[in-house]
Amino acid sequence: MKSPFLRHVVVAVTFLFLTEISLADQLPAPTGKVVLIVTGNIDKTNVDDTAQFDIEMLENFPVTTFKTSNDWVEGITEFTGVRVSELLQSVGASSYSFRALALDRYHFDVSGIDFDKIPAIIAYKKNGKFMRVRELGPLWIMFPFDEYPETDTEQHRNASVWQLAEIKVK
Amino acid sequence: MKTARLTTLLTIFFAFMCVLQFYLIANNLDKTRAQLSDRKSAGEVNSLIQVDRNLDHFIFAITEYIHASKAGADTEKAVSKYQSDFDIFWASTSIIEQYFPENNERQAVFIESLEEVKEFLDTNDPFIFGDNPLSVADADRIYEESKYISDLYHKLGLGYFVALSEFNDQINSSTDRIYWAFYFFAIMLLCTGSFSAYSLVMANKKANALVVQSEKNQQKLTQLVNELRSGRLENKAKDSFIAAASHDLRQPLHALGLFLGALERHVQPAGRTVMEKAQQSSAALTKLLSSLLDLSRLDAGVVKVSEKDFPVAGLLSTLEQEFQSTAKERDMALVFDISNDLVRTDRILLGRILRNLIENALTHSKGSVLSVSSKSDKDSVLITVSDNGRGIPQSKHSHIFSEYYQIGNPERDRSKGLGIGLSIVYRLSELLGLELDFSSDVDSGCTFTLNIPLGVPMNLTQNDPLYNDASQATATGQVIAVIEDEIDIREGMEIMLSSKGYPTIATESADTMINQLLKEGIVPDLLITDYRLRDNNTGDEAIEKVFAALGTVLPAIIITGDTSPNRVKEASQSGYALLHKPVEPADLLAVIDDLLKQKDQALAACEAGAMR
Structure with missing residues (x-):
């Protein structure tokens, strides 16, 4: 590396490469109606300091589906959505501790739940259909209560925020 | 529980x-x-x-x-x-x-x-x-x-x-x-x-108590086993058997003695020897039963001790006369060394102790000399009965005072007695509080020493009636009433007493006696009754009845055939003179004589008081 030229080339290539990566890593901007805004301690953003998602963006994540019963809907319901862990990782959240805010101004501080282990989702479909606001949609944090009996606690129930609108990562 | x-x-x-x-x-x-x-x-x-x-x-x-x-x-x-x-x-x-x-x-x-x-x-x-x-x-x-x-x-x-x-x-x-x-x-x-x-x-406490209890029981058991081994248990059974048996033997023996006494007069010179033999046999039998009775009376604890001061010489010389002939029969020299001391004890019981000791020596010692001596020692009199016979080995000293124990009589020859003599001696000396020493060894004879308290001359009573020769008593024509339910004995008593000069009225119950006395208008001088009468009446009840009917109190004698300690106690509680079947005619006469004399004295005293 004695040649200054070579050095420049390397630097330039490296810079270019880094830039490309960071460009590729940037979240795409939402095109449809924004349904979820992720704020707080996150690395990746698309609108100002926030990461905003429309339904289509959410559907682009790997899809997770499970059936479970819960306290709010009679019988067993099938939920489809994005794993909480995947969504948070996609925005480079520093932890799984966050405040979930809902349209009805309800909020709950979620912490101490291992979302790597428990495949909780931000559901956007109930029984294969998108949910209206009056059906507790459009997004609903849902735990696989039946499959993971350890989630049968008040904390998990409280963390099952419906009409989810915003996630504030701590 | x-x-x-x-x-x-x-x-x-x-x-x-x-x-x-x-x-x-x-x-x-x-x-x-x-x-x-x-x-x-x-x-x-x-x-x-x-x-x-x-x-x-x-x-x-x-x-x-x-x-x-x-x-x-x-x-x-x-x-x-x-x-x-x-x-x-x-x-x-x-x-x-x-x-x-x-x-x-x-x-x-x-x-x-x-x-x-x-x-x-x-x-x-x-x-x-x-x-x-x-x-x-x-x-x-x-x-x-x-x-x-x-x-x-x-x-x-x-x-x-x-x-x-x-x-x-x-x-x-x-x-x-x-x-x-x-x-x-x-x-x-x-x-x-x-x-x-x-x-x-x-x-835990209970368990401890149980342990203590079981230890006690074990001790008792050990004691019982020892008793069983030494034969004492057997003897206890024997005791009760004998007490029962002797009661049945007593009645006929009593009658036999009375009949023989009555018969004595009528026997011709040719028959005297046989008569004497018969009397001796009867006497021996009476003696055996008496000693058994003595034992049961001692067991019952009813033997009364009346301590008196008396010269030991009188008693000893009576004994010397009594045993002279027996000693001769046994080829033993009877040596008496009598001092002139007064002793204070029960004369009758001391006599019984000494009799037993002498008899024992004569029967069992196999020696040639039997010496009886008395000498004063400070404030007591020592009476020694010693022989020069075969003696008793040291190992058997502890046994000789137990009942039915006879050293030299494994074949249990009854003519040698029952083996209760020494045990009576032992018990009587304990009862009287006399110290009894015994020393002996093989082939050096036996020596029994009695330690009797010295008597006080002032209290001397003379003419002890029991040991004066009763057969010498003279009849005074005083009437004797006899209540006895067994016909043999009643008749025997009547004959015997009549032969001794006492007019006698004998009936089977108090009621018939009262009828007869009232009918004939006689007040008897003395009342003799059996203790156990018909219809569960007792002697003292009969006496009270007669006294009540006659309106006077008389001297009375109760004769009992019971040897069971309880009955003996009952009878002796009545307070009248008590004699035990079989009664030797001589003993009976002595008691009668004594009571009549006392009555006379009391009468005299009364008369003297009345005259004043």
Whole structure:
């Protein structure tokens, strides 16, 4: 590396490469109606300091589906959505501790739940259909209560925020 | 045994109570837990608050819209706002449906209210999400209806508040119950524990007591086994057998003696020898039975000691005469060395001791010389009975005073006696408080030494009637009444007493005696009665009867054939002179003589007193 030229080339290539990566890593901007805004301690953003998602963006994540019963809907319901862990990782959240805010101004501080282990989702479909606001949609944090009996606690129930609108990562 | 059972029962009871309490606690805990986990109240109330808030937001959005449209401003934002809030309210209402209260009454109200809410939602849905924004009139109407719905929710909230309070009360009371059960359980446990500890201590004590008891029993058992080995148990059985048997022997023997005494006069010189032999045999038999009786009387503890001061010489010389002939028969020289000392003891019983010792030496010693000596030693008199016979080995010294023990008589020749002589000696000397020493060794003879307290000359009584020769007594023509239910003995007594010069009236019962005496107008001088009479009457009862009938008190003699200690005691308690069957005629006459003399003296004294 004695040649200054070579050095420049390397630097330039490296810079270019880094830039490309960071460009590729940037979240795409939402095109449809924004349904979820992720704020707080996150690395990746698309609108100002926030990461905003429309339904289509959410559907682009790997899809997770499970059936479970819960306290709010009679019988067993099938939920489809994005794993909480995947969504948070996609925005480079520093932890799984966050405040979930809902349209009805309800909020709950979620912490101490291992979302790597428990495949909780931000559901956007109930029984294969998108949910209206009056059906507790459009997004609903849902735990696989039946499959993971350890989630049968008040904390998990409280963390099952419906009409989810915003996630504030701590 | 009883306390042990009680202890067990109580422990079981306590254990049962503990289990019951435990069950109650567990049950209450379960119930409470079920109540708590079933509880939706917190969630319900929260949802109600949410619903109310959401409704408020909707009402606010409608109001804003009304203001905006009245002001003619842009209403687009206000429309999307009330649309969104309408949906949010709808959603929260759908959540509320999940929380049906359990109470039926409230459930009805709840369902009714929800129906109205739903109707509100369904009716207004088309308006809210209509193609055009709401008309002001519709908005006003919806505003009014919303207010009404809000009131409904407030009522529901109040219901929940009441329900929640009730629920809290329930939880509190069941918590209280759990506490009570827990405390009771703890107390029960404490009681059971302390009771068990107490029982344990008691059981331990009992066990100790049992150990002590068992040691005692073992000792007793050992003693019994030893007794069994040494034959004492056998002897005890023998004792009771002999006591029973001698009673039956006594009656005929008594009669035999009386008959022989009566017969003596009528025997021709040619028959004298045979007569004497017969009398000797009878006497020997009487003696054997007497010694058995002595033993049973000693056992009964009814032998009365009357201590008197008397010269020992008189007694010893009587004994010398008594045993001279026997000694001659046995080829033994009888040497008496008599001092002139006074002794203080019971003369009759001392005589019996010495007789037994002398007899024993004559029968068993196989020696050539038997010496009896008396000498004073400080404040006591030592009477020694010693022989030069084969002696008794040291090892057997401890046995010689036990009953039925005969060293040189394994074949148990009854002509050598029963082996109770020395045991009587031992008991009598104990009774009199006399020290009895014994020394002997093989081939060096035996020496018995009696240590008797020295007598005081002033108290000297002369002419002890029992040991004066009774056969010498002279009849004075005094009348003797005899009550005896056995005909043989009655007749024997009558003949014997008559032959001695006493006019005798003999009957079988007190009643016949009274009849006869009253009929003939005779008052007897002396009354003799058997102790056991017909129809369960006793001698002393008979005496009292006769005394009562005659209106006077007479000297009386009771003759008893009972050797059983209790009967002897009973008879001797009556206070009259008591003789035991078989009675040698000489003994009987001596007692009669004595009593009559006493009566005369008393009479004389009375007369003297009367004269004065």
